Amino acid sequence: MIEVTNLSKRFGAIVAVDDLSFSVQRGETFGLLGPNGAGKTTTISILCGLLRPDGGSVSLAGKTDPMRPEVRASLGVVPQTLALYGEISAQANLEFFGHINGLTGRQLKDRVAACLETAGLTQRHKSRVSTFSGGMKRRLNMVCSLLHDPDILLLDEPTVGVDPQSRNLIFDNIEQLKSQGRTIIYTTHYMEEAERLCDRVAIVDHGKILDLDTVENLMSKHGGPSHIEAEVEQPPANVKDLTQSLKVESLDLDGTMLRFQTPEPMQSLAALNQSGLRFRTIKVETTNLEDVFLNLTGRRLRD
């Protein structure tokens, strides 16, 4: 559905996108995860025709060159900034963006009503957008891109600076869109969002893709082992046998406290349970995409 091949873009001496290539299947939610300045927004801007790339190509639903208006017809873009007219009402904003996307008459009216409902703004449809809270603006910012029911959605950090309630509403909307078979590219620097929403994730830094895979595979490849800490009622009689049964390299015993690292935490917990030990507490620290990024770049996502 989306093909990006050897994409590159420079702004003077700064390389924003460096030979980026990936493809997104129909119905897939694809994440671009990286810190600020990694090149995510530049990539989105090229995909939606706002920027002309210095090199490489983009294909959207089989059509190349998104600088052409007809190529953008199947595209819905949720920009990172709140691109709304604060001086006019939510309904007037939706009507305007609907017009821009070719909707008129009854169809426009129905879609505006549906989008107001989706954003939870039906009661406030006549209020000026400038009077809205940050979360309300974010929700409206999102549904303005859904008016024309696009096949492809480019969501550029759609939850920046929103309250938990609005964030959950936006997640619900995205999951609903996923279930409807939309093809989505989702950029974020929140690893929890990528883990929750994305089928595959590209880890991006300095305009390059460091790795691209499913969340599980990325964590398995780059996340390192999980940390398990268990307090038992009686210490194990034979630590060496327990270490072998858990298939771990080493096991630390401190009084009644057991500590070890394992790449397969679920299997290790099952083996512990079968060993006959009785537990008081168990604490498991699994790996996440933050660890993946840290291991790939030596930096944290929000450094």
Added chain:
Amino acid sequence: MSIIMALARKDLKVLFAEKSNLFWVFVFPGMYALFFGAVFSGAGDGPSNMRVVVVDEDGSDFSEAFVSRLRANEALAVLPRADANTPAKPIDRTDALERIRKGKVAAAVIIGEGFGEGFATWFDTSDPKLQIASDPGRQMEGAYLKGLLAQAQFETMGERFGDRDWMRGQMRSWRSEIADANDLGFAQSQVFLSFFDAMDSFLVDVNDNVYASGLDEGMLNIGNLSVSKEQTGESPQEGFQITFPQTILWGILMSVICFAVSIIKERMSGTFARVCIGPIGQSHILAGKGLACFVTSLFVVGMLFAGGKLIFKVQIGSVALFGLAATCTAVCFVGLMMLISTLGKTEESVTGAGMAIIMLMAMFGGAMLPLFVMPSWMQRISHISPVKWGIYAMEGAIWRQFSLAEMLLPCGILLAVGATFFALGVLMLRRARL
């Protein structure tokens, strides 16, 4: 077309949702019309006359007649004031000069002793009996006053010439002066004496009516020629009519600034990019912006036109040509709007650059002060300002009574400048985007 209309409609909604925009687009030009219209029409308590103080050190009949002449001149407000019931309280020379220094009066006229003695004193340049002191900051008014004094002096002299007895007295006085003059040759003395004899005989013999009629027209008789082809109203060149084109231009200029700022605001807020992402061509977006600005400009012109007609009773020579002038001016400044919107990357920089350009154009184009009060070099520079051509086209339609052919020059220039500005603006906007 419906997309262009939607873009324009949205821009108009956004523009008019902001109350400060309404002030700049409608109220400010109206205030301009009121202020300068009143200045040029002399509305209210009459035109502002030049305040002069007169010091009469002569106190002769002739100096009193001269002061009365000055008082009768509408262009002057003469101090000390006097009316039928209250005689003027004299002001001395020191007090008069102090009043100038403090800026209370524009000038002082000092009538020296001997002013009323006759011809000899009037034309004695070594010891002038009439002196003027004027505010150094108001030299133009000082020069103007000299002209008015000359007029009053000639008119007073004219009155004296009508007094045959006084004239014969002057003849006798000159005859005795010539008879006593030792440095004058005999032949020259005889020429003057023969002339005075002939003059005296003429004054004795001439019929009263014939003598009086020779002075009826006064000594300075300058007629006024009309430059209009046809006068269409009762008072065709009143102040509001003169300032009406400037008012219209201010309305359009303020619309231009508001729209230029709206474009940069959209670029900064991301809405411009969002519109560009839509499946529409850039030409649609720019046409929509241009259309909104054009419609607003014409709407402003329409509102000011209605206000001008209803409130200020402005006479419009040709409504059709006025429409043509307004359309061409609006087109020109839509182009300027597009260019201004690209002159900065923030709202502040675009507003600053836009206001600077608009002010310069308005200053040199005659939108702040009418061109006729500017020095000639400024009037020559004004040709490069499209504001001048906008005003000129409007004046042509309102009171210069231009034909369609005469309108072609200003309208053609406005359209050409507008197209150039628009093309430049579009190029720069594209460059900024990519």
